[in-house]
Amino acid sequence: MNRIVFATHNEHKLKEVRAIMPAGTEIVGLADMHFYEDIPETSDTLEGNALQKARFIGRMFGCDCFADDTGLEVAALGGRPGVHSARYAGDACDSLANMRLLLDELSGQADRSARFRTVIALILNGREYLFDGVVNGRIVDTPRGGGGFGYDPVFVPERYTQTFAELGDAVKNTISHRAQAIARLAGFLSQTKD
Numbered sequence: 001m002n003r004i005v006f007a008t009h010n011e012h013k014l015k016e017v018r019a020i021m022p023a024g025t026e027i028v029g030l031a032d033m034h035f036y037e038d039i040p041e042t043s044d045t046l047e048g049n050a051l052q053k054a055r056f057i058g059r060m061f062g063c064d065c066f067a068d069d070t071g072l073e074v075a076a077l078g079g080r081p082g083v084h085s086a087r088y089a090g091d092a093c094d095s096l097a098n099m100r101l102l103l104d105e106l107s108g109q110a111d112r113s114a115r116f117r118t119v120i121a122l123i124l125n126g127r128e129y130l131f132d133g134v135v136n137g138r139i140v141d142t143p144r145g146g147g148g149f150g151y152d153p154v155f156v157p158e159r160y161t162q163t164f165a166e167l168g169d170a171v172k173n174t175i176s177h178r179a180q181a182i183a184r185l186a187g188f189l190s191q192t193k194d
Helices: 011-020 046-061 095-106 169-175 177-193
Strands: 002-006 025-028 065-074 113-124 127-139 155-157
Touching: 002 011, 011 025, 011 169, 011 177, 046 065, 046 113, 046 127, 065 095, 065 177, 095 127, 113 177, 127 177, 169 177
Parallel strands: 002 025, 002 065
Antiparallel strands: 065 113, 113 127, 127 155
């Protein structure tokens, strides 16, 4: 079995990634490595933050690893919150506060178009690779649904009428930005095993 470290403390992301990765790949989180510190994220791009986190953990543990960074990019807000999505309403990383601020800023806006974008940085055998995924959609006026995490209750993906939080993990894990990026990562890892 291939073992690779996912440089995250987020149990929701770990669950999502483990559900998508192919059999024969063991995904280990930072808690499994007994590492509980915050990893620096000082870049102004998703690519930069993903690489920064992967390099940090790769150097610290001398392991193959990957990290992701995800942003919600809202057209009417000039692409915000973007790279600041997790801490949009402040450093407390409170999803409810983030959603409230987003909905307040969009109040009265006709254009509700948005997209989720995920970038994954992989360090494998000392080499760096990037994979991405994008899902377009729109922001609804009020949160809906009890599933998912982050902005899922206010984001409706294209060709759907329900939010990510209403669709459930089974559907979300086949269409989401992270699912796309992980599928590209998984396909690459499958090729490197041959």
